[in-house]
Amino acid sequence: MLDIHHGDNLVILERLPDASFDLVYIDPPFNTGRRQNRTQLRTVRDEDGDRTGFAGKRYRSIQVGQRGFADAFDDYLAFLEPRLVHARRLLKPTGSFFLHIDCREAHYCKVLLDVLFGRASFMNEIVWAYDYGGRSRSKWSQKHDTIFWYAADPKRYTFRYDDIDRIPYMAPELVGPAKAARGKTPTDTWWNTIVSPNGKEKTGYPTQKPLAIVERIVRVHSNPGDRLLDFFAGSGTLGTAAAKFGRDAVLVDANRQAIAVMKKRFSGVEGVRWFDERAAKRESVVAARGSVARKAVSLKSADARPASVEPAAENADPKPASGAKTSNARPKPSRACAEQADRRPRSASKRAPRATHLPAKS
Numbered sequence: 001m002l003d004i005h006h007g008d009n010l011v012i013l014e015r016l017p018d019a020s021f022d023l024v025y026i027d028p029p030f031n032t033g034r035r036q037n038r039t040q041l042r043t044v045r046d047e048d049g050d051r052t053g054f055a056g057k058r059y060r061s062i063q064v065g066q067r068g069f070a071d072a073f074d075d076y077l078a079f080l081e082p083r084l085v086h087a088r089r090l091l092k093p094t095g096s097f098f099l100h101i102d103c104r105e106a107h108y109c110k111v112l113l114d115v116l117f118g119r120a121s122f123m124n125e126i127v128w129a130y131d132y133g134g135r136s137r138s139k140w141s142q143k144h145d146t147i148f149w150y151a152a153d154p155k156r157y158t159f160r161y162d163d164i165d166r167i168p169y170m171a172p173e174l175v176g177p178a179k180a181a182r183g184k185t186p187t188d189t190w191w192n193t194i195v196s197p198n199g200k201e202k203t204g205y206p207t208q209k210p211l212a213i214v215e216r217i218v219r220v221h222s223n224p225g226d227r228l229l230d231f232f233a234g235s236g237t238l239g240t241a242a243a244k245f246g247r248d249a250v251l252v253d254a255n256r257q258a259i260a261v262m263k264k265r266f267s268g269v270e271g272v273r274w275f276d277e278r279a280a281k282r283e284s285v286v287a288a289r290g291s292v293a294r295k296a297v298s299l300k301s302a303d304a305r306p307a308s309v310e311p312a313a314e315n316a317d318p319k320p321a322s323g324a325k326t327s328n329a330r331p332k333p334s335r336a337c338a339e340q341a342d343r344r345p346r347s348a349s350k351r352a353p354r355a356t357h358l359p360a361k362s
Contacts, residue, residue: 002239002266005252006259007277009231012252013086019095021250022158022226024087025217025238027100027209028080076105077112083231088116090229091152096123096221099148100209106146117150123157124149127189128213147213149221158226161185163219190216205235205261215241222247236262243269254278 005012087097097117101109114122126147135141151157166183169175195201195208202208214237222228224246230238233251235258242249253259266272 001248002243002269002272003250003275004233004236004239004259004262004266004272005250005275005277006254006256006279007252007275008254009252010083010086012277013083013090013231016086016090016250018089019092020227021090021229022092022095023098023218023222023247024091024095024229024231025098025100025214026083026087026230026232027207027234028083028232029207077108080109081112081116084112084116087229087231088152093153094156094158095152096157097150097152098217098221099150100128100145101148102145103142106148110148113148113150117152121150121152121154122148123151123154124188129189129191130194131191132194147217158221158223160220160223165216165219186216203235203261203265205258208235209237211237211240214238215244218242218245218247233262234258236265239266243271 091097099109126149127144128147129144131143164185167186168183169180172180190213192210192212195210201211218241226247228238228242228247228249231252233253236251239249239251
């Protein structure tokens with residue numbers, strides 16, 4: 001099962017429960033200080049083309065697309081630290097965490113990880129070395145990345161030794177036929193070429209890592225059925241390795257181009273679920289704005305509507321206000337009426353009683 005989330009990884013990580021992953025591997029931006037771009041080209045045979053191909057034949061390049069993302073942070077560790085805190089929280093007791101980084105920030109990240117995991121949890125500094133591309137004429141060419149491995153518990157973790165892929169001996173005649181045929185296990189320096197620009201594995205994502213590197217980590221540091229996490233998923237290489245070896249994985253990325261690459265990469269793969277956190281947030285904001293707008297229109301309409309007053313019926317008794325107590329007592333005559341009644345002549349035999357205010361009946 002692959003769950004792929006499009007959204008801010010920090011927001012998504014906050015919702016994930018503690019100790020819910022057996023392996024966390026991340027390949028965050030390297031803080032190169034520049035924008036990472038990859039231009040996708042298609043070549044066609046053209047004698048006046050701009051590049052030379054196999055057997056000296058000329059080809060013309062046609063740009064068919066470009067993908068990229070900004071890779072510059074004013075405070076890289078402030079950006080990374082809260083995400084690493086969640087990575088530690090999300091690991092199961094036997095889980096492992098891998099941080100893939102390069103020489104620009106590796107030493108700062110190592111100190112930060114020692115604080116978060118404890119120095120005793122540091123297991124290996126793996127160097128991925130490759131030999132591809134140009135050479136510097138002013139310094140030693142940088143041809144490696146660093147992968148830090150930390151175990152949640154340095155005395156109890158997953159390490160499937162028998163599943164390690166073997167590499168050839170450099171001098172097989174010195175070890176005998178049996179060992180030469182079996183090969184040897186790699187050290188903490190892994191020699192592997194980058195993703196070939198023209199190979200089938202290439203997705204077009206700027207910082208795609210070789211599947212062989214990630215497969216080694218998945219195969220050795222997790223068990224079938226385990227749950228894996230990569231919250232800087234990029235092109236989704238961890239998901240590909242997880243599906244191949246029978247693991248479940250959760251992938252997270254905020255870059256819409258990364259999501260587009262993964263949709264193409266996992267098309268036809270069963271058990272993939274997509275969650276668009278950004279679209280849900282946009283819909284929530286639009287709904288909230290619509291609700292506020294409707295309320296404002298309703299209030300405006302109510303203010304603009306003239307108050308309706310019903311004419312009172314002639315000689316009708318006024319209706320009591322809502323909630324007011326009613327009484328069957330006679331109304332008290334005015335003072336002028338009382339004085340006029342006093343001035344009226346009275347007969348001797350039957351004197352008219354003075355108008356008085358009767359108390360209300362209970």
